[in-house]
Amino acid sequence: MEKEAECCSTHLIDGDGTFNAVGLDNFIKQVKLGECGLSYAVVAIMGPQSSGKSTLLNHLFHTNFKEMDAYRGRSQTTKGIWMARCAGIEPCTIVMDLEGTDGRERGEDDTAFEKQSALFALAVSDIVLINMWCHDIGREQAANKPLLKTVFQVMLRLFSPRKTTLMFVIRDKTRTPLENLEPVLREDIQKIWDSVPKPEAHKHTPLSEFFNVQVVALSSYEEREEQFKEQVASLRQKFFQSIAPGGLAGDRRGVVPASGFSFSAQQIWKVIKENKDLDLPAHKVMVATVRCEEIANEKYSSFVSNEDWLELEEAVQSHLVPGFGRKLSSLLANCLSRYDEEATYFEDNVRSAKSKQLEEKLLQLVQPAYQLMLEHIRSETLNNFKTALTDALNGGQGFAVAARDCITKFMRLFDEQCQDALIKQANWDSAKVRVKFSNDLDSHIADVRAAKLSELTSLYESKLKEALHGPVEALLEGANDDTWPAIRKLFFRETETAVSDFSFALSGFEMDKEEKEDMISKLKNFARGLVEGKTREEAAKVLYHMKERFTSIFNHDNDSMPRVWTGKEDIRAITKTALSSSLKLLAVLAAIRLDEETDTIGETLVLTLVDPKKGTSNSTTDPLASSTWGEVPATKTLITPVQCKALWNQFQRETEYTITQAIASQEANKRNNNWLPPPWAIAAMVILGFNEFMTLLRNPLWLLFIFVSYLLFKALWVQLDISGEFRNGALPGILSLSTKFLPTVTNLLRKLAEEGQTPVNTEASRNNSNFSQSSKIIQGNHSGLSSSASSEVTMENDMEYTSPQK
Numbered sequence: 056m057e058k059e060a061e062c063c064s065t066h067l068i069d070g071d072g073t074f075n076a077v078g079l080d081n082f083i084k085q086v087k088l089g090e091c092g093l094s095y096a097v098v099a100i101m102g103p104q105s106s107g108k109s110t111l112l113n114h115l116f117h118t119n120f121k122e123m124d125a126y127r128g129r130s131q132t133t134k135g136i137w138m139a140r141c142a143g144i145e146p147c148t149i150v151m152d153l154e155g156t157d158g159r160e161r162g163e164d165d166t167a168f169e170k171q172s173a174l175f176a177l178a179v180s181d182i183v184l185i186n187m188w189c190h191d192i193g194r195e196q197a198a199n200k201p202l203l204k205t206v207f208q209v210m211l212r213l214f215s216p217r218k219t220t221l222m223f224v225i226r227d228k229t230r231t232p233l234e235n236l237e238p239v240l241r242e243d244i245q246k247i248w249d250s251v252p253k254p255e256a257h258k259h260t261p262l263s264e265f266f267n268v269q270v271v272a273l274s275s276y277e278e279r280e281e282q283f284k285e286q287v288a289s290l291r292q293k294f295f296q297s298i299a300p301g302g303l304a305g306d307r308r309g310v311v312p313a314s315g316f317s318f319s320a321q322q323i324w325k326v327i328k329e330n331k332d333l334d335l336p337a338h339k340v341m342v343a344t345v346r347c348e349e350i351a352n353e354k355y356s357s358f359v360s361n362e363d364w365l366e367l368e369e370a371v372q373s374h375l376v377p378g379f380g381r382k383l384s385s386l387l388a389n390c391l392s393r394y395d396e397e398a399t400y401f402e403d404n405v406r407s408a409k410s411k412q413l414e415e416k417l418l419q420l421v422q423p424a425y426q427l428m429l430e431h432i433r434s435e436t437l438n439n440f441k442t443a444l445t446d447a448l449n450g451g452q453g454f455a456v457a458a459r460d461c462i463t464k465f466m467r468l469f470d471e472q473c474q475d476a477l478i479k480q481a482n483w484d485s486a487k488v489r490v491k492f493s494n495d496l497d498s499h500i501a502d503v504r505a506a507k508l509s510e511l512t513s514l515y516e517s518k519l520k521e522a523l524h525g526p527v528e529a530l531l532e533g534a535n536d537d538t539w540p541a542i543r544k545l546f547f548r549e550t551e552t553a554v555s556d557f558s559f560a561l562s563g564f565e566m567d568k569e570e571k572e573d574m575i576s577k578l579k580n581f582a583r584g585l586v587e588g589k590t591r592e593e594a595a596k597v598l599y600h601m602k603e604r605f606t607s608i609f610n611h612d613n614d615s616m617p618r619v620w621t622g623k624e625d626i627r628a629i630t631k632t633a634l635s636s637s638l639k640l641l642a643v644l645a646a647i648r649l650d651e652e653t654d655t656i657g658e659t660l661v662l663t664l665v666d667p668k669k670g671t672s673n674s675t676t677d678p679l680a681s682s683t684w685g686e687v688p689a690t691k692t693l694i695t696p697v698q699c700k701a702l703w704n705q706f707q708r709e710t711e712y713t714i715t716q717a718i719a720s721q722e723a724n725k726r727n728n729n730w731l732p733p734p735w736a737i738a739a740m741v742i743l744g745f746n747e748f749m750t751l752l753r754n755p756l757w758l759l760f761i762f763v764s765y766l767l768f769k770a771l772w773v774q775l776d777i778s779g780e781f782r783n784g785a786l787p788g789i790l791s792l793s794t795k796f797l798p799t800v801t802n803l804l805r806k807l808a809e810e811g812q813t814p815v816n817t818e819a820s821r822n823n824s825n826f827s828q829s830s831k832i833i834q835g836n837h838s839g840l841s842s843s844a845s846s847e848v849t850m851e852n853d854m855e856y857t858s859p860q861k
């Protein structure tokens with residue numbers, strides 16, 4: 056009967072020695088060998104061709120290996136190596152049916168394949184069944200002798216730490232009991248073992264070091280099938296739990312984990328084909344290396360595409376993810392533990408080395424996410440810190456206390472969050488980010504501190520500005536002897552108040568003494584600069600102020616009522632008062648006097664510009680011909696003496712017109728108010744009586760005569776300057792007049808004759824007489840000024856006076 060192993064079997068190596076890797080992988084998947092770890096066993100059967108190997112395996116393991124049809128005669132059925140899973144045996148047991156040895160259909164060269172397949176079976180299997188005819192026992196030319204020799208030879212080429220079970224299955228047993236057969240068989244085996252040439256190291260190594268030899272005898276399947284089946288069923292029992300200690304496959308040393316079986320088998324066959332020695336421990340390490348690498352790669356790939364990881368990675372791109380460290384650690388732990396699960400049976404060193412590599416690779420993959428997370432923690436905590444600091448400061452907390460508290464709180468928060476983000480598998484240090492975060496806090500604190508201090512400084516500066524600016528301006532405008540003492544008082548009081556408040560406000564900053572003093576000193580300097588600046592500003596407009604003051608005093612009476620120039624006012628006195636007051640303003644604005652130092656600017660100006668007789672009577676030098684006030688430093692000088700003088704001259708020139716206008720206005724008023732008869736008329740009326748007066752009125756010739764006489768008398772009075780002539784006494788006056796009388800009369804008559812031809816401008820002559828009077832007043836005022844200024848004023852007067860005539 057020919058049976059095909061339909062499922063759960065594969066043609067592992069074909070007759071040409073080609074390894075069916077794909078077939079093996081599929082087979083492993085089908086029988087789920089990969090999941091077995093170390094809980095699996097491999098059985099192989101060797102023996103002469105057509106010795107009933109497949110028949111035995113199919114009965115023993117319920118497999119479907121091809122068997123030879125008994126009616127077609129003995130010919131080779133099994134080519135290469137077949138593999139199948141033993142049905143119903145736990146743990147998972149794999150059986151390999153090897154091509155029969157001693158085959159008549161292969162030539163001499165084919166012995167190479169026999170050796171290769173024997174070596175492969177010994178390297179891969181836990182149990183090797185040696186199928187032999189009972190009648191071959193003790194026979195010199197036994198069919199299995201060359202096979203055993205081969206097995207022992209190749210076994211010596213295998214450096215294997217574990218002991219393989221070599222089970223001799225005696226077929227077609229005779230009536231001779233096994234007890235009698237077994238010693239003979241063992242003797243045969245020992246002989247063969249002894250005859251095999253061994254390397255020096257194994258010269259005296261007994262067979263039992265390499266093999267656990269067992270012998271079992273079965274009745275003929277063809278002749279005593281029932282007995283055969285019973286015996287096989289009994290033998291089958293030995294294969295249950297074969298990997299337990301003491302079981303047929305009890306020695307688990309050097310077992311390749313099931314998931315590495317495919318690769319291991321391929322590599323072993325490759326090495327065998329290359330006719331190299333098989334160093335199984337080294338091979339095991341190699342298999343472990345490759346398989347662990349594969350497992351690690353597979354786990355890495357599955358981590359890379361893990362949805363939880365992808366979600367986490369995406370989330371951390373944009374924001375802080377709470378529980379980041381816990382989540383990622385767990386994902387990594389899962390991945391590593393899955394690796395460990397799969398790689399657990401591989402060589403320890405290799406497994407842990409690969410595990411380490413996998414861990415490193417995974418950590419490398421997740422590190423950018425961790426760094427991003429730290430960055431989020433840093434920036435988010437920094438933002439929260441900023442808000443908290445602002446709130447604390449707005450809540451009225453002192454700056455230093457608020458800053459200290461916030462730093463402590465947020466450094467702790469930062470550490471906690473870093474701890475939360477920490478990945479257990481990594482020993483990454485967040486120290487660098489911590490230092491950066493700490494620097495960020497310090498830098499923000501420094502910025503806020505600078506801003507707050509600047510804000511405070513500005514606040515107190517503006518307070519000082521408000522307190523000093525207007526009042527100082529007002530004090531300067533009302534300049535008098537008390538101006539500077541009042542400014543000083545104001546300055547010191549306001550500065551003191553501001554400094555005290557400022558100092559209190561600064562106490563919250565807990566700054567060092569030096570810095571605090573520096574800031575206070577700057578505020579004081581600001582206040583001083585404010586007053587000085589204001590004074591400079593006003594000093595620049597001194598001429599305007601002086602004119603304002605002059606005009607104000609000149610044009611208003613003591614009750615601040617506008618003056619009406621009726622003729623009774625003493626313009627000279629008023630002018631003098633207004634000039635003195637304006638000069639006082641000049642004196643006040645000439646220098647800054649914030650420190651209590653006395654100076655003589657005021658006196659010098661008065662003595663030089665208003666009362667020169669008192670000041671310069673004993674000296675020929677001009678005190679104002681200098682660019683410094685002796686006792687006042689240059690930095691405090693706003694208007695130098697020489698500038699004062701020039702300003703005063705300009706001031707006088709510009710105020711002169713006001714005085715002239717006032718005089719003119721006074722004269723005009725006088726004239727307008729003169730509606731009574733002249734005093735001489737009143738006197739005449741009293742002396743001559745009313746009748747005579749009426750006679751005079753009735754006779755116009757008398758009236759004309761009197762009028763002409765008056766004109767002539769008046770003309771002579773003016774022409775002869777009678778009052779001037781009599782200034783030096785009556786006699787010299789009479790003498791002088793007597794000599795000038797006739798020529799003057801003649802001249803007068805001539806002029807009258809000339810004037811009779813042209814219209815007489817009586818208005819001009821009247822103005823002329825008015826201006827001559829104001830000129831005398833200004834000259835009188837100017838008597839205190841320097842000669843140059845006086846001459847300038849006179850020149851200008853002349854120009855103004857002549858213009859109306861034109």
Ligand SMILES: Nc1nc2c(ncn2[C@@H]2O[C@H](COP(=O)(O)OP(=O)(O)OP(=O)(O)O)[C@@H](O)[C@H]2O)c(=O)[nH]1
Nearest residue numbers: 104105106107108109110122123125132133155276
């Ligand atoms: N005498 C005898 N013949 C058997 C026994 N078991 C099987 N056979 C016969 O031996 C022949 C070969 O059987 P297989 O099981 O195909 O032998 P094999 O060793 O697998 O053959 P190859 O794979 O070609 O090497 C068949 O005709 C079987 O019926 C047995 O116990 N005794």
